[in-house]
Amino acid sequence: MLSKNKIKFITALQKKKNREEEKLFVIEGDKLVREFLNANIRLKILVAKPEFINSLTSDKLSLSDETESVSFGELRQLSSLKTPHNALAVVEKAEPGFDQSRIFQQLSVALDGVQDPGNLGTIIRAAAWFGISHIVCSNDSVDVHNPKVIQATMGAILHVQIYYADLLEYLAGARKKSIRVFGTMLEGESVYSNELADKGIILLGNESKGISPDLIPFISDRIYIPGTGSSKPGIDSLNVGMAASIVFSEFSRRN
Numbered sequence: 001m002l003s004k005n006k007i008k009f010i011t012a013l014q015k016k017k018n019r020e021e022e023k024l025f026v027i028e029g030d031k032l033v034r035e036f037l038n039a040n041i042r043l044k045i046l047v048a049k050p051e052f053i054n055s056l057t058s059d060k061l062s063l064s065d066e067t068e069s070v071s072f073g074e075l076r077q078l079s080s081l082k083t084p085h086n087a088l089a090v091v092e093k094a095e096p097g098f099d100q101s102r103i104f105q106q107l108s109v110a111l112d113g114v115q116d117p118g119n120l121g122t123i124i125r126a127a128a129w130f131g132i133s134h135i136v137c138s139n140d141s142v143d144v145h146n147p148k149v150i151q152a153t154m155g156a157i158l159h160v161q162i163y164y165a166d167l168l169e170y171l172a173g174a175r176k177k178s179i180r181v182f183g184t185m186l187e188g189e190s191v192y193s194n195e196l197a198d199k200g201i202i203l204l205g206n207e208s209k210g211i212s213p214d215l216i217p218f219i220s221d222r223i224y225i226p227g228t229g230s231s232k233p234g235i236d237s238l239n240v241g242m243a244a245s246i247v248f249s250e251f252s253r254r255n
Contacts, residue, residue, distance in 0.1 A: 001074070002068055007077055007078060010088075013025060013090065014026070016145075019093070019143070023093045024092055024093060025090070025093055025145035026080070026089070026090055026147055027088065027089050027150055028079060028080065028081060028087075028150075029151070030087050032154070032155055033046070033087045033089050035155035036091065037063055039158050040063065041063070042063050042064075042065065042092070044065050045064070045090040046061075046064040046067045046068065047068045047070055047078060047090075048070065048075075048086055048087035049069070049086045049087070051086065052087045053069055064089070072084065075087075075088065080148070081151070100174075103134045103136070104174060104179050107197075107198060107199050108133075108135065108200075109127055109134070109135040109136070109201070109204065109244070110135075110167055110170065110181075110201050111137045111141050111204050112138050112167055113140050113205065113206035114137065114141045114142060114204065114205075114240060115141070115142050115206065116207055116241075117142050117146045117148035117149040118148060118152050118241065119207065119240050119241040120141065120142050120144065120146075121150070122241030123135070123204070123240070123241055123244045124149075124152075124160050125156040126241070126245040126248050127244075127248060128153075128156035129156070130248040130251070132160065133159070133160055133161060135160055135161070135162050136165055136170055137162060137163065137165075138166075139164050139166065141164070144157070144162045167212075168215065171201070174201055179200055179201060180199075180200035180201070180220045181200065181203055181219050181221070182194075182200055182201065182202050182203065182219075182220075182223050182247075183215075183222050184203065184205065184211070184223060184224065184243055185205075185219075185222045185223070186224055187224070189221070189222065189223055189224070190223070191223045191224065191246070191250050192250060194223050196254045196255070198251075198254075198255040202251070203218075203219065204240055204244055205240070206240075207239075207240055223247070225243060
């Protein structure tokens, strides 16, 4: 049975401030916990129903510093989900080194003020699917370790490095290196006719405001996703997660 202090400690990690102080975050769900274990990621705490724990091999169990067998009711106390799964775990936050020169040699993504956890999770998942390994987020973007973001990535978080930086400085550095910046905007050249490159930065903006005006001068290629040619009531643009998937797919198809 979990102590009150342990319950309080784990549930506190739902807040960004506590995640940053403890350098820990929570993953939830049988599949996600197994994905981390299969990637040989150490777990600080594994909390799960007995049947889930019994299903793990000894080498996987050895990756958990602390394992707690609990009831469904106890999991419900800890979970951020409406319907808890059979397992959750506390994981130490990785601190990837922000090597701009290495990122500039590949196709990467920059996110300007993306706020919705589901959108960030979808973008990470799409990036992983299409072989994009680096995403640089503005400092006002949603925290990648938000439980809803982690859940939406469905394990893709293991395959994409996420960084937070001042995008003005980052894009200024890219321009000095003559790195192309593909900004997704309503005015521009169709993504299907633009001469896309196998390296550069795909810049995606905030859900409602788009790309910040102070970042627009750094865009070398304004690209958009053409629709039917006329807007319809309630449909004047694509969700940023959907747009990202389409753009990533076209870059992948070309290269």
